[in-house]
Amino acid sequence: MSEKNKTMMHELPVEAYTSQEWLDMEMKYIFSKTWQFAGFVEDVAEPGDYISVQAGLNNIFIVKGRDHRLRAFHNMCRHRGTQLLRAVGKAKKAISCPYHDWTYDLEGKLISIPKREEEFPQLKGELHKCGLNLHEASVDIFKGMLFVHPDKDAPSIMEFFGEVEPYLGPHIVEDLVEYSENDNEPFYSREIKANWKIVVENYIDHYHLAHLHEGTLNMYDHARAEFGWAGPHYWFYEPLVPDYAKDVKNAAPYPLIDSVPEDKIGAYVPWLFPNIGITEGESSWNSFHVIPLAPDRTLVNIRTKVMNVSEREFTRQYTKSSMHKLWSHYGNKGKYEGDPETDPMASGDFMAEDVYACEQQQKSLYSPKFQVGAQAQRGEYAISKFQSVIKEWIEKYKDQ
Amino acid sequence: MSKFYKLQITDLRKETADSVSVAFDLPYELYNEFNYKAGQYLTVKFTIGGEEVRRSYSLCSSPVMEEPLRIGVKKVKGGLVSNHINDSLKVGDTVEVMVPEGRFTADIKEGNYKTYYLFSAGSGITPILSILRTVLFREPRSYVHMIYGNSNQESIMFQNELEQLQEQYFDRFVLVHSLSRPKSKWSDLWKSSKDKPYLKGRIDKKTVSRFIGEYPPYAQNAEYYICGPGTMIQNTKEALKDMDVPGERIFTESFGGQTEGADQDAWENATLIAHLDGEKIEVNVPKGKTLLRTLISQGKNPPYSCEGGVCSTCICKVKNGKVHMKNNLALTDEEVADGYALSCQSIPLTESVEIVYE
Structure with missing residues (x-):
């Protein structure tokens, strides 16, 4: 067995980015102990609608009752643990497992078992008092997003997000509509060959914006960025550069989001602990969901929302923007000359640039020569802070 | 238990043509006793035409604001007390008031997200x-x-x-x-x-x-x-x-509205055995009287306040026999199944009834 690599990233050892052991710990002590992003409110729009989502080690089933209230249960039939629950019946008043048709009501109480008397004589009295009800979980809404928590008595979602809420954008997310090229698919989805924390650290790194993205995110004024921490969460805001700000109405790629007052326009880019970022811009609003697949593989799903306007109005803005002279100096120029198809640094696409940087960093982690040489005290402060929050959560739950 | 305090009226406000709200001055030394939860009520006592009458009225004031206790009272047609309050009371009058009670409350806390x-x-x-x-x-x-x-x-x-x-x-x-x-x-x-x-x-x-x-x-x-x-x-x-x-x-x-009772099913002159404050009381229940009224007419002091089946102050447990509650707006089905009853609403259905005030 190889010796453990004790080199530090800042607060965490390098092995936290490469080992299955660390990922297992994170799954147990972070992803199964926090409110986890589960989609948008409209994913479970009508009574009887349901979805199931993976949240850390737990698969959670969310269903909307006829009282328009969401319920969440662990997606696990109490009979043999099968992950097959679905809402059934004309009125969608029941949750059932198709394997043996065990059925529960919308409060998770077991209400029927086929051949109960013959096959389960030990289950006497009322079924819902037999200790075989569904395990309850928690579900709530924050900023138009669904979140689940595996504990039935989880601390309220506002206790978790309350501190960072004042730093988020003024966008009224509920009034926006999702934009995607293909129905039922996120706007952007890609597997990145890097540890999930590398992806997060890239997202919250202010120092790289003016460099890696010098030709792609230069319509935002990085020099005037403000950022900090609120609870376990990171917040970030930067205004538009003056050239863009003065004609944003015509230059913005999509119609401006009207819930943002003129003097508040900019990019709000918070990171909500542990694995969901939101990017709240002048004309689009995005969720940036980071899902660890393996120590060195991470799935990123981006869902995007825009103003709820007609197709015609949308196209008109898009056309106006694409012809706007602003974009000849801003927003889409590769850092280097080259083939935009094969060289991410010539692509003019900031996501391609980030993915490239993350993957290249992950590769280095295995080198015996790897070390972090120095840390930018302001621009990279967030990175070591994020690592210390990770450490804190693991330590908090490890001994419980 | 059913202790009344004399409180002075500091404000009387006409809310509609047939309702008022009444605010009381609370002396500093009663602050703790009159601490209440949103949703609770006060029981007030008057002697009208020589008869002592009690009624409960919900507090409309909020316990988290710096404001006096205030109840809202709407005239009930032919209602003795509600008309008295609406028509005869003045600022400066004193009223006999019991400490706030009631189970219709919300658990209101700063961190809640509901x-x-x-x-x-x-x-x-x-x-x-x-x-x-x-x-x-x-x-x-x-x-x-x-x-x-x-x-x-x-x-x-x-x-x-x-x-x-x-x-x-x-x-x-x-x-x-x-x-x-x-x-x-x-x-x-x-x-x-x-x-x-x-x-x-x-x-x-x-x-x-x-x-x-x-x-x-x-x-x-x-x-x-x-x-x-x-x-x-x-x-x-x-x-x-x-x-x-x-x-x-x-x-x-x-609020009010009694159900028509099965009075005719009452057992006439049933025997009541009541355990109250360590005393065992044995008495006959006259026709039409509730268990609570029977005890009061014997000079006993059972706990009660609203006498309307709302507040559950008079709760007791039925050990033997059966009772019928004319009106039950306080107890859950489970509590009734467990043998609890409101003595102010209970009439005996069996020859003998034994109850305990716990």
């Missing part, structure tokens, strides 16, 4: 107003969705106060009025139904399910509070249950 559905009709607004104001003030993140039923625009109690709250908390407080016999003006003829700021009709099943469909909960921890006459409660509760709202999220308080 959606409260409040359903009220007529003077049922009083405890609801207290809950409403306390939630809006104390829980800055919670939402309140409320329906208030009245017969017409003029019978709406606390109208100004409600309008102010709507203005101040517009982003998390929705109020819909429901009027069963709205007064129409000539100018209404030109208005479309959309312009009218109220629903027409009584609060019934359809109103309730439409209202929830239109204003679904945002914070998912939702609770449902209902206060009004018996039928309104029944309808609202049934509507909620039809929509699969779990029973433990529904809270009700009924």
Whole structure:
């Protein structure tokens, strides 16, 4: 067995980015102990609608009752643990497992078992008092997003997000509509060959914006960025550069989001602990969901929302923007000359640039020569802070 | 237990043509005793025409604001006490008042993130107003969705106060009025139904399910509070249950309205054995008398306050025999199944009944 690599990233050892052991710990002590992003409110729009989502080690089933209230249960039939629950019946008043048709009501109480008397004589009295009800979980809404928590008595979602809420954008997310090229698919989805924390650290790194993205995110004024921490969460805001700000109405790629007052326009880019970022811009609003697949593989799903306007109005803005002279100096120029198809640094696409940087960093982690040489005290402060929050959560739950 | 304190009236406010709110001065030394939760009520005692009478009225004031205790009282047709309060009381009078009681309360805490559905009709607004104001003030993140039923625009109690709250908390407080016999003006003829700021009709099943469909909960921890006459409660509760709202999220308080009892089934001259404060009392129950009244007429001192089957102060456990409760608005089905009864509402159904005040 190889010796453990004790080199530090800042607060965490390098092995936290490469080992299955660390990922297992994170799954147990972070992803199964926090409110986890589960989609948008409209994913479970009508009574009887349901979805199931993976949240850390737990698969959670969310269903909307006829009282328009969401319920969440662990997606696990109490009979043999099968992950097959679905809402059934004309009125969608029941949750059932198709394997043996065990059925529960919308409060998770077991209400029927086929051949109960013959096959389960030990289950006497009322079924819902037999200790075989569904395990309850928690579900709530924050900023138009669904979140689940595996504990039935989880601390309220506002206790978790309350501190960072004042730093988020003024966008009224509920009034926006999702934009995607293909129905039922996120706007952007890609597997990145890097540890999930590398992806997060890239997202919250202010120092790289003016460099890696010098030709792609230069319509935002990085020099005037403000950022900090609120609870376990990171917040970030930067205004538009003056050239863009003065004609944003015509230059913005999509119609401006009207819930943002003129003097508040900019990019709000918070990171909500542990694995969901939101990017709240002048004309689009995005969720940036980071899902660890393996120590060195991470799935990123981006869902995007825009103003709820007609197709015609949308196209008109898009056309106006694409012809706007602003974009000849801003927003889409590769850092280097080259083939935009094969060289991410010539692509003019900031996501391609980030993915490239993350993957290249992950590769280095295995080198015996790897070390972090120095840390930018302001621009990279967030990175070591994020690592210390990770450490804190693991330590908090490890001994419980 | 049933101790009364003399409190002075500091303010009497006419809320509508047939209702007042009454504020009391609370001496500093009684602050602790009169500490209350939003939704609770006060029991007041008067001697009218030589007879001692008690009534309970819900507090409409909020325990988290710096303000005096205030109850809302609507005249009941032929009602002895409500008319007395409305017509005869003056600022400066003293009234005998018991400490706040009642189980129709919400657990209101600063960190809560909840959606409260409040359903009220007529003077049922009083405890609801207290809950409403306390939630809006104390829980800055919670939402309140409320329906208030009245017969017409003029019978709406606390109208100004409600309008102010709507203005101040517009982003998390929705109020819909429901009027069963709205007064129409000539100018209404030109208005479309959309312009009218109220629903027409009584609060019934359809109103309730439409209202929830239109204003679904945002914070998912939702609770449902209902206060009004018996039928309104029944309808609202049934509507909620039809929509699969779990029973433990529904809270009700009924204002008056007794059910017709099975008086004729009472056992005449049944024997009552009561265990009270360590004493064993044995007595016959005269026809038509409740267990509580029987004990009081014997000079005993059983706990009670509202005598309306609402407050549950007089709760006892039936050890032997059976009783019938004329009116039970306080105990849950489980409590009744466990043998609990309201002694102020209970008449004996068996030859002998044994009860314990625990």
